[in-house]
Amino acid sequence: MKLAIIGAGNVGGALGANWAQKGHDVFFGVRDPKAEKTQALLKKIGHKARAGSAAEVAASADVILLSTPWPATEAAIRSMGDNIKGKIILDAVNPLTRGPDGIALEIGHSISAGEKVQGWAAGASVFKTLNTTGFSNMANPVFNGVKSVMFVAGDDVANKPKVINLVGDLGFEVIDAGPLRNARLLEAHAMLWIDLALVRGQGRDFAFALLRR
Ligand SMILES: NC(=O)c1ccc[n+]([C@@H]2O[C@H](COP(=O)([O-])OP(=O)(O)OC[C@H]3O[C@@H](n4cnc5c(N)ncnc54)[C@H](OP(=O)(O)O)[C@@H]3O)[C@@H](O)[C@H]2O)c1
16 A cells, blocks of 8 residues: 655654555655655665655555644644545544643543544544554564554544554554544543553553453
8 A cells, every 4th residue: 555654753664664564655754855864764664665745645645644743733734735635544643742740631531633633634534543552562563472452443434444454464453443532532542551651660662452251
């Protein structure tokens, strides 16, 4: 598949490298395609990766991943213009801010970043996913043979199997977490991972998995 990745940072870089290894074409949408760090990422990934402006890469992609900082996300969506129309958008963004006790969610309970993204991305189909674990686990989601879990929340039932397969290609066990409004739950779940990793001493090398009887 042709994937546009908007934001070639920790998350975009890890997911782009993993998807390219699985045979997908990854186009990074960046503000400066010639930047040294972007060129280094392209070199690391190899011939399946390219970089251009967000509007260019969105135009040529089947699916767009948003991996921008929360405060930059609306502008990043607007920078793609009409090229998002009819496209699937995977939203990995957590609406983080700095509160009195450290990193916290800026919004939640009654609205989510996922729903805000859908509001800014009219004509596209937004799925909340790839936000509930750290970027190093996105590079390799398998722990001693056990797949860590990744949820997908979105309202577009017809396109959801495509999204589930694409996230599954990365190595996750993928679970349909219902409609896009459940991004409110997934963003809170992400905040739990962040708190455990960065504040409670678990570090980045852990992930959540589902156990069943
Ligand atoms: N880090 C994690 O483990 C993790 C896990 C799950 C979800 N997330 C979420 O994923 C998102 C990205 O996190 P990250 O750690 O990958 O951040 P990051 O390393 O800081 O990367 C963010 C990228 O977004 C780019 N960017 C900023 N403004 C932009 C704009 N207007 N248009 C296009 N690109 C823009 C930045 O480009 P420049 O370098 O040019 O500024 C940078 O490449 C965040 O919303 C975060 O909450 C992160």
